[in-house]
Amino acid sequence: MHKHNDPYQDIRDAVRALCAEFPAEYFRKIDEQRGYPEEFVNALTRAGWLAALIPQEYGGSGLGLTEASVIMEEINRSGGNSGACHGQMYNMGTLLRHGSDQQKQYYLPKIASGELRLQSMAVTEPSTGTDTTKLKTTAVKKGDKYVVNGQKVWISRVQHSDLMILLARTTPLAEVKKKSEGMSIFVVDLRDAIGKGLTVRPILNMVNHETNELFFENLEIPVENLIGEEGKGFKYILDGLNAERTLIAAECIGDGYWFIDKVTKYVNERVVFGRPIGQNQGVQFPIAKAFVNIEAANLMRYKACELFDAHQPCGAEANMAKMLAADASWEAANACLQFHGGFGFAAEYDVERKFRETRLYQVAPISTNLILSYVAEHMLGLPRSF
Numbered sequence: 001m002h003k004h005n006d007p008y009q010d011i012r013d014a015v016r017a018l019c020a021e022f023p024a025e026y027f028r029k030i031d032e033q034r035g036y037p038e039e040f041v042n043a044l045t046r047a048g049w050l051a052a053l054i055p056q057e058y059g060g061s062g063l064g065l066t067e068a069s070v071i072m073e074e075i076n077r078s079g080g081n082s083g084a085c086h087g088q089m090y091n092m093g094t095l096l097r098h099g100s101d102q103q104k105q106y107y108l109p110k111i112a113s114g115e116l117r118l119q120s121m122a123v124t125e126p127s128t129g130t131d132t133t134k135l136k137t138t139a140v141k142k143g144d145k146y147v148v149n150g151q152k153v154w155i156s157r158v159q160h161s162d163l164m165i166l167l168a169r170t171t172p173l174a175e176v177k178k179k180s181e182g183m184s185i186f187v188v189d190l191r192d193a194i195g196k197g198l199t200v201r202p203i204l205n206m207v208n209h210e211t212n213e214l215f216f217e218n219l220e221i222p223v224e225n226l227i228g229e230e231g232k233g234f235k236y237i238l239d240g241l242n243a244e245r246t247l248i249a250a251e252c253i254g255d256g257y258w259f260i261d262k263v264t265k266y267v268n269e270r271v272v273f274g275r276p277i278g279q280n281q282g283v284q285f286p287i288a289k290a291f292v293n294i295e296a297a298n299l300m301r302y303k304a305c306e307l308f309d310a311h312q313p314c315g316a317e318a319n320m321a322k323m324l325a326a327d328a329s330w331e332a333a334n335a336c337l338q339f340h341g342g343f344g345f346a347a348e349y350d351v352e353r354k355f356r357e358t359r360l361y362q363v364a365p366i367s368t369n370l371i372l373s374y375v376a377e378h379m380l381g382l383p384r385s386f
């Protein structure tokens with residue numbers, strides 16, 4: 001309803017057609033069962049959509065972040081939740097940018113075909129939170145292995161992944177010049193690791209998001225699983241975050257349009273006091289305001305995508321797009337729930353499910369406060385608060 005001559009209409013139509021095979025009832029049932037949308041993720045993989053960002057030489061479709069973001073947007077816009085599988089799209093970027101030729105030749109074609117899932121990235125720790133450089137998980141080199149000890153929390157999709165990117169400290173904090181140095185990233189083969197030094201404990205949470213606590217006790221990782229240079233892992237992780245944030249911004253935009261479509265239809269039909277509730281300006285204005293904010297956030301999302309695809313710095317735009325989109329989808333979610341009245345709380349309307357799902361993006365993968373802090377200190381030059 002919003003775009004004329006959309007250059008991505010073909011992608012939208014194709015993703016929508018696939019999503020139409022997985023209607024609201026499918027996702028509702030998965031949510032009720034606290035299940036994983038295995039058939040949906042398999043269908044997306046078979047159709048090649050999750051390999052959008054993998055270059056053609058490695059078996060992917062070599063599309064840009066703009067196209068990839070349209071894919072994620074359409075999934076959420078159709079009532080699904082990309083959170084079940086978005087990691088497969090962007091986690092491989094770390095290997096693509098910083099992996100050796102051998103690693104790329106081995107992993108990327110298998111990730112592109114779906115033979116291997118690289119859905120997980122383990123950064124967050126229970127006692128460090130957003131203060132990532134203080135993380136306590138260590139990887140100590142012993143001969144041809146690194147030995148990993150420590151703990152992670154909120155690590156998503158581990159139960160539905162074969163591989164995981166792990167950030168761990170290889171040089172103690174006290175021995176590095178800058179706190180961002182001395183961390184390294186590894187590709188962990190979960191099939192070898194679970195039960196042999198890695199314990200996975202699922203976390204039951206507000207959203208049906210497959211996420212876990214991880215415990216490392218002398219987990220051995222072959223040295224050839226180190227990605228890039230030892231000690232530079234934090235920088236490598238940061239390099240990947242712009243894609244993650246922009247894709248999640250697009251998911252929030254998709255959610256936002258879903259809420260607007262849903263509530264607009266409902267308030268047109270629901271008659272109270274002898275007229276459609278949508279005739280009242282008290283009902284119209286919050287919906288219109290959320291719509292305006294979604295449209296504005298969408299512009300920042302395309303700006304971030306354009307810069308990323310042109311290999312230009314886009315940290316500020318990716319962060320701002322993520323914040324604007326998460327705020328707008330949350331505003332739309334509130335309006336949608338509010339104007340469904342009591343029915344908004346009934347699972348069969350799907351509003352409460354999408355409401356929970358989109359709320360996550362105020363906190364993860366980066367909280368709104370940390371984006372504001374980035375803008376204040378890095379863009380506006382205000383004094384650093386931490």
Ligand SMILES: Cc1cc2nc3c(=O)[nH]c(=O)nc-3n(C[C@H](O)[C@H](O)[C@H](O)COP(=O)(O)OP(=O)(O)OC[C@H]3O[C@@H](n4cnc5c(N)ncnc54)[C@H](O)[C@@H]3O)c2cc1C
Pocket residue numbers: 120121122123124128129130131153154155156157205209211360363364365366367368369370373385386
């Ligand atoms: C469902 C889910 C899935 C996740 N998946 C992953 C994953 O796959 N991999 C992974 O590594 N992590 C994952 N995370 C973790 C997520 O990235 C973190 O929860 C998030 O970055 C916030 O960190 P924290 O929870 O430790 O909060 P904290 O750092 O403890 O912060 C708590 C609150 O305090 C605020 N705050 C902290 N410091 C400041 C400050 N200086 N100024 C102002 N406000 C501040 C924060 O904004 C936040 O709102 C996931 C989280 C959830 C809930």
